[in-house]
Amino acid sequence: MEHESAQPASEQSPSTSHLLGTVIGRELRTVVRTRTFYLLTAALAAVVVGITWIGGGYAAGYLPTAVDLLTPLELLVPIVAVAFGYRAILADEQRGELDVLETYPISPRELVLGVYAGRAAGLVAAIAVPMVLAAVAIAVTDTDVLAIYATHTGADSPLLFARFFVLTVLFGLVVLAIALAISSLVSGTRSALGMSIVALVALLFGFDLAIVYGLTEGLIADDSLLYSLAMSPLSAYRGLVLETTVAVASGTGPQVASPIVSLFGFAAWTVGSLAVAIWSVGR
Secondary structure, three states: OOOOOOHHHHHHHOOHHHHHHHHHHHHHHHHOOHHHHHHHHHHHHHHHHHHHHHHHHHOOOHHHHHHHHHHHHHHHHHHHHHHOOOOHHHHHHHHOOHHOOOOOOOOHHHHHHHHHHHHHHHHHHHHHHHHHHHHHHHOOOOOOHHHOOOOOOOOOOOOHHHHHHHHHHHHHHHHHHHHHHHHHHOHHHHHHHHHHHHHHHHHHHHHHHHHHHHHHOOOOOHHHHHHHHHHHHHHHHHHHHHHHHHHHHHHOOOOOOOOOHHHHHHHHHHHHHHHHHHHHHHH
């Protein structure tokens, strides 16, 4: 009896990079076709540019603009990130695409990481556009302040604004991972929206209030407060900006956060949320 020659393993099952690339490409096409994401980007740009203009940051410099934008971005970036991710996996399940994907040699890990990477690219663009517009407005403003670059403590610098931008993107990516975990756990659009609102309230208020309560009740020691802030993504973001951007320029004041611990908190929230999503998709 004749035997058919076996195909090479590489032809039988695509590589992990190929599968990831396919999922990422699909998510990027979804982002490009979704008008809501354009509206979110436009709204965020309007707020950022408006605050930069009305607050006079375009003439004051990069650091004053970063300080003006910190509080609004603490509120707006989580909202935009949740909007990008809260239905990412749920929509696939509702359309039956997860059942179809089960017939392909793709693991839950590859699916979740591909969805996350594709949505992350759109989120980074949504954050980058308004902040680049603000930076350009500052750069083209002809003032004596902007001619000074940070070579010593107290000087303004575009590098400080770039650091602020990177930290804002990292904050958004953490919240996106949390939104993806929510999307994998819920079974309907209403429940996804409800859980997303609960998550936003917890991120914007709940964790900070818990830290304040722990401090006032003696559950958190004064000397461990800097490290406790890392438990809240929002507090970690705020502390990172104040410690690595504002305090670097001013050169005065007490330490407000531990950058290493705060970054570790970012990583723990991101990895933990993605692990939950992978577990939920694979169960």
